[in-house]
Amino acid sequence: MEKVKKIAVVAVLALTLLGIFSTHLLLPDKDLSSSERRKLEQLPPLTAEGVFSGDYFSELEQYLLDQFPLREQFRALKANFQYKVLGMQDNNGIYAAGDHLMKLEYPLQETQVDMAVSKLNSVLNKHPEIGAAYYAAIPDKNYFLAAQNGYPAMDYEALMERLQGLQAQYIDIFPLLTIDDYYRTDSHWRQERIVPVAQALCRAMGTQTAGVEQYTPVSRDGFYGVYAGQSALQVEAETLTALTSTVTDSAVIKSVEHKTTMPMYTWQDFAGVDPYDVYLSGAEAVITMENPLAQNDRELVVFRDSFGSSIAPLLLEGYAKVTLVDLRYIASDLLENYVSFDGADVLFLYSTALYNAGGVLK
Numbered sequence: 001m002e003k004v005k006k007i008a009v010v011a012v013l014a015l016t017l018l019g020i021f022s023t024h025l026l027l028p029d030k031d032l033s034s035s036e037r038r039k040l041e042q043l044p045p046l047t048a049e050g051v052f053s054g055d056y057f058s059e060l061e062q063y064l065l066d067q068f069p070l071r072e073q074f075r076a077l078k079a080n081f082q083y084k085v086l087g088m089q090d091n092n093g094i095y096a097a098g099d100h101l102m103k104l105e106y107p108l109q110e111t112q113v114d115m116a117v118s119k120l121n122s123v124l125n126k127h128p129e130i131g132a133a134y135y136a137a138i139p140d141k142n143y144f145l146a147a148q149n150g151y152p153a154m155d156y157e158a159l160m161e162r163l164q165g166l167q168a169q170y171i172d173i174f175p176l177l178t179i180d181d182y183y184r185t186d187s188h189w190r191q192e193r194i195v196p197v198a199q200a201l202c203r204a205m206g207t208q209t210a211g212v213e214q215y216t217p218v219s220r221d222g223f224y225g226v227y228a229g230q231s232a233l234q235v236e237a238e239t240l241t242a243l244t245s246t247v248t249d250s251a252v253i254k255s256v257e258h259k260t261t262m263p264m265y266t267w268q269d270f271a272g273v274d275p276y277d278v279y280l281s282g283a284e285a286v287i288t289m290e291n292p293l294a295q296n297d298r299e300l301v302v303f304r305d306s307f308g309s310s311i312a313p314l315l316l317e318g319y320a321k322v323t324l325v326d327l328r329y330i331a332s333d334l335l336e337n338y339v340s341f342d343g344a345d346v347l348f349l350y351s352t353a354l355y356n357a358g359g360v361l362k
Contacts (some may be wrong), residue, residue: 010152015135068276094230097145100184101227102236105142105353106152108159116358117165123332124167124355130301133168134205135348137355138233138307144179161179168348171204185235185355186225186270187353192217192311198314202326205345207298207318215243220270220278240275247293249315256286256338258327264313279309285330286323288315294320299344303327305354319345331362 093104118143126134130148137160145155164170181193202209223240242265249300262281268279280287289312299321307326316322323339330338354360 003012005117009158014351017028021175044266046272052253055132057123068326094227094235095149095151096150097149098181100141100145100182101225101233102145103145103187103227103230104151105140105356106146106154108155109358110162110236111124112358113162113355114165114358115158116350116355116361117163119327119332119358119361121165121167123303123335123348125338126332129342130346131343132205133346133348134171134201135166135168136171136173136201137163138349138351139174139177140351141179141182142248143352144182147225154352154356156352161189161357165354166348168346169204171347173199173200180283183223183225183238183240185223185228185238186228186276187351188225188307188310190241191243191279191314193310195243195314198311201311201349201352202315202318205300205318205347207296207317210245210316215245217241218244218265218268218274223270223275226274236250241268242278243314246289250292252290252292252315254282254288255281255284257284262287272308276309277308278311282306282309283329284324286325288313289316289322289324290318291316291322293317299323299340299355301325301341301344301346303346303348305350307351308349311349327361329362 027212041174095104096102120135122129142151142153145151176197177194182189192212193240195210195215198209199211199277219239219241221237221239223238224235227237228235248264251264253264254260254261260299264280265278266281267278269275269281274282276282283306288334294317296318297320298318300315300319301323302312302315303325304312305326305328308326312322312324323344325335325339
């Protein structure tokens with residue numbers, strides 16, 4: 001009887017492995033993981049060099065893990081087991097605090113912050129024709145969630161002290177934000193909640209922009225942020241909202257990188273890898289936004305990360321032209337070929353997480 005049990009166990013295991021292997025052969029390989037927002041490994045080419053170096057086997061292992069049948073279901077099972085059974089506080093660096101998901105941002109990388117300060121100061125020094133320079137920091141969600149929930153937190157006070165090395169005037173927006181101004185499943189702020197931030201920035205730079213009552217919200221349900229997929233937990237969808245006005249509707253927007261005009265909000269991106277790309281098509285090296293309804297001839301150059309895509313439309317009413325620059329995608333030495341700084345205001349507007357990774361700026 002005992003021998004029959006052992007044979008049965010081996011048979012079940014063999015059939016399971018055969019079933020998984022067969023399923024893997026029958027199903028087509030996927031190019032992307034929409035939940036993790038990354039490319040999946042493809043079958044590596046079999047070469048003698050790869051075999052002898054060992055690279056082929058490591059690449060094959062990653063390929064098999066990425067293309068494993070029912071991979072998403074196993075990811076969810078693993079995440080729930082770690083949270084609910086093992087009592088772990090995070091999964092792959094993602095933790096839950098209340099109804100918010102967040103990725104740990106710790107510790108403060110002083111060298112990285114200094115690199116950001118040096119790079120941004122070099123832009124100012126290369127362009128003495130700039131009218132006035134300002135900087136602000138957007139607190140990441142850990143500022144509101146980490147220490148309060150027993151997680152390690154960056155030293156935000158020390159971060160802001162190091163940013164004082166920037167040769168620009170500081171605009172403090174920390175008091176204007178709460179955790180409710182951010183998406184529960186994403187790192188970004190909600191555009192409909194940051195009109196007061198846009199007004200404060202414009203006011204500090206000597207201009208003004210519209211109040212929330214002058215915008216018309218356009219919304220889409222079913223938004224899942226980046227942490228929804230990375231956590232592998234089952235979470236409720238959110239609503240993504242874009243604010244429109246006569247200024248946003250009449251704006252002339254151009255991608256300098258692609259030499260094409262573009263809409264303020266690209267709703268087709270809502271069904272893409274990153275729905276937050278609805279705002280100005282997401283990652284772009286240089287974008288110009290012209291306001292034909294402007295009451296002045298002032299220009300603003302905003303050095304930004306992905307947070308800037310959603311606040312830029314709200315700053316436009318205060319200027320005749322707003323240029324967005326993302327130094328992650330264009331070297332600062334090339335800016336003079338694409339950006340006019342003559343008499344323009346310059347605003348360095350980055351999240352604290354980006355300042356803490358200043359080495360990504362080119």
